[in-house]
Amino acid sequence: MQAVAAFVDDVLANVSARADLQAKLSTDAGLVALLNSQSVAQSTLVQLACYTAGVVLGADAVQQPSTNATEVELNWSATCWEIPSCAILPRSDSEVSQTLVILAFFKAPFAVRSGGHSPNPGFAGVDRPGILIDLQRLNEITLSPDQSVLSLGPGARWGEVYQALDSTGLTVMGGRIEDVGVGGLLLGGGYFHFSGQYGLAADNVKNFHIVLADGTIANANATHNSDLFWGLKGGGPNFGIVTQFDLETISLPQIWFEASIYSLDQVPDLFDAFATWQQNASDSKSAVALVVSLEYAVLALMYTEGASTRPAIFAPFDNLTVLEVAVAATNGTVGELVELMGSDGAPASQPRRDYRSASSKVDAELYKEVYNFWQPLAAQVYESTGATQTFTLQPVSANLAAVGNSKGGNPLGLAEANTQWWTTLVYWANASDDDAVRAVSIATEAKWKELGEARNTGDDFRYMNDASRDQNPLATYGSDNLEELKRIALRYDPNGVFQTLQNNGFLLSKA
Ligand SMILES: Cc1cc2nc3c(=O)[nH]c(=O)nc-3n(C[C@H](O)[C@H](O)[C@H](O)COP(=O)(O)OP(=O)(O)OC[C@H]3O[C@@H](n4cnc5c(N)ncnc54)[C@H](O)[C@@H]3O)c2cc1C
Structure with a gap:
């Protein structure tokens, strides 16, 4: 039982518990069979992994979610309410390291969850036999003494991050909705x-502070593990478990913003104004959010400086007829902006959720044509199922890609051009309606592709953070970048633990 002895030495420093664990594992029929290369029921091995984690990390770190709905239903979407064999809640990078060593030894399927905001089944949740690694206890938010770096645990939420920064005049680039997770x-x-x-x-x-598949705790930054650093900037859950993100802070003491509601008959004019503003991207201080629902459209204009009147860059929006002012033009902080506009408005009565990604170049006519396709389909599904959904254009400027390149680049393969990333947030109640509801956004993505190609303003890029379960964002990063990501994954996880034992996700093995 040398393998057991070596494993116990690896994971357990505590001498008294070591003898007990070694005795238990050395005589376990399932484990003995596994070590003798016989096939063993996966459920047996997963139970052993849960048991071992309890001994090594303490009972408090291992939960049985079948009796704990809070743990299971922490995922934002009911499509992800899966009951694992156990959930492990590490409190430090070294506990994440011990967890990974245990899971690899027992070949236990696992999923990793930070905020649980992915609605894709099995990405941040796993059914039995499988183990959920829940990072909610790694939620520290720490500003460096010179205030140049904000260190974030993956389990923190963006609302807490902006609140913590609000009195400092500093901000970071993060998430627009308060409840979304950092990781x-x-x-x-x-x-x-x-x-x-x-x-x-x-x-x-x-800097990314990361635990690799073999339990090694490492840093990835511009000078150390720089290939991994590049890969982690958009390469998803393929390389290890990140336990801390060190973000550059940005001095932004005051911003200007306003938000208004428009009736649906204004949508074509809103798209015209949006595209005109996008084309005129000379002033990168300006930002626009545009969300169209089945009832109305919401437009937010934002500027990274205080202003006494609406900044001139927003002139294309001046002649639209406002139905209602949601947030009157004001100067404020990023924290205030996120507090005012950072709710996802997700109805508790519609716990099943999805999102989807598509892109295009700047083209107001394309926006209108795809919207005219989406609207009646979405209205029809609303009538038959009660599902609500949005049509959202997210502006992506040439400068966004240029800044990324100037900071060392990332794997997304973005051209330095003005584009938009379309997305939708979809909410519904019943599992029996899953296919009918999801069919609307699936058809809409196909329409972006078809009409975009016909108009020569299409864009194949799919943004991972908005991509639904059946989409393949990594494959849209470009073949060179995809190959490089695979090389990096193999270098830092030669046994393919994250590709084979990880339950689901945007994995390179599937890209
Ligand atoms: C209402 C809403 C608003 C959103 N707003 C924005 C936005 O403003 N900007 C934006 O870019 N995106 C946005 N998103 C998309 C969001 O970024 C993704 O859903 C993201 O995956 C959520 O992060 P999380 O930590 O909550 O994810 P989880 O569901 O916990 O995880 C998502 C994936 O990442 C993996 N993962 C998580 N943490 C780690 C880690 N520490 N190490 C390794 N792998 C890990 C998981 O295994 C899983 O595959 C939004 C989504 C929703 C639903």
């Missing part, structure tokens, strides 16, 4: 209102 957002790229000026959130990471 998943940063590993997928991270689009913030002011990314047009400052780049994606991942481009503002100075």
Whole structure:
């Protein structure tokens, strides 16, 4: 039982517990069979992994979610309410390291969860037999003494981050909605209102503190493991578990913003104004958010400086007829902006959720044609199922990509051109409606592709953080970048633990 002895030595420093663990594992029939290369039920091995984690990390770190709905239903979407064999809640990077050594030894399937905001089944949740690594206890938010770096645990939420910074005059690029988790957002790229000026959130990471598949605790930054650093800036859950993100802070004591509601008959004019503003991207201090629902459209205009009147760059929006002012033009802080506009408005009565990604170049006619396709389909599904959904255009400027390149680049393969990333947030109640509801956004993505190609303004890029379960964002990064990501994954995880034991996700093995 040398393998058991070596494993116990690896994971357990505590001598008294070591003897007990070694005795238990050395006589376990399932484990003995595994070590003799016989096939063993996966559920047996997973139970052993849960048991071992309890001995090594303490009972408090291992939960049985079948009796704990809070743990299971922490995922934002009911499509992800899966009951694992156990959930492990590490309190430090070394506990994450011990967890990974245990899971690899027992070949236990696992999923990693930070904020649980992905609605994609099995990405941040796993059914039995499988183990959820829940990072919610790694939620520290620490500003460096010179205030140049903000260190974030993956389990923190963006609302807490902006609150913590609010009195400092500093900000970071992160997430627009308060409840979204730090970990998943940063590993997928991270689009913030002011990314047009400052780049994606991942481009503002100075250092990733990561636990690799073999339990090694490492840093990835511009000078150390620099290939991994590049890969982590949008390469998703393929390389290890990130336990701390060190972000560059940005001095932004005052911003200007306003938000208004428009009736749906204004949508074509809103798209015209939006495209005109996008084309005139000379002033990267300006940002626009545009969300169209089945009832009305919401437009937010934002500027990274205080202003006494609406900044001139927003002139294309001046002649639209406002139905209602949601937030009167004001100067404030980023924290105030996030507090005012950072709710996802997700109805508790519609716990099943999805999102989807598509892109295009700047083209107001294309926006209108795809919207005219989406609107009646979405209205029809609303009638038959009660599902609500949005049609959202997210502006991505040439400067966003240029800033990323100037900071060392990332794997997304973005051209330095003005584009938009379309997305939708979809809410519904019943599992029996899953296919009918999801069919609307699936058809809409296909329409972006078809009409975009016909008009020569299409864009194949799919943004990972908005991509639905059946989409393949990594494959849209370009073949060179994809190959490089695979090389990096193999270098830092030669046994393919994250590709084979990780339950689901945007994995390179599937790209
Ligand atoms: C309402 C809403 C608003 C949103 N707003 C924005 C926005 O403003 N900007 C934007 O870019 N995106 C946004 N998103 C998308 C969001 O970034 C993704 O859903 C992201 O995955 C959520 O992060 P999380 O930590 O909550 O994810 P989780 O669901 O916990 O994880 C998502 C994926 O990342 C992996 N993962 C998480 N943490 C780690 C880690 N520490 N190490 C390794 N792998 C990890 C998981 O295994 C999983 O595959 C929004 C989503 C929703 C639903």
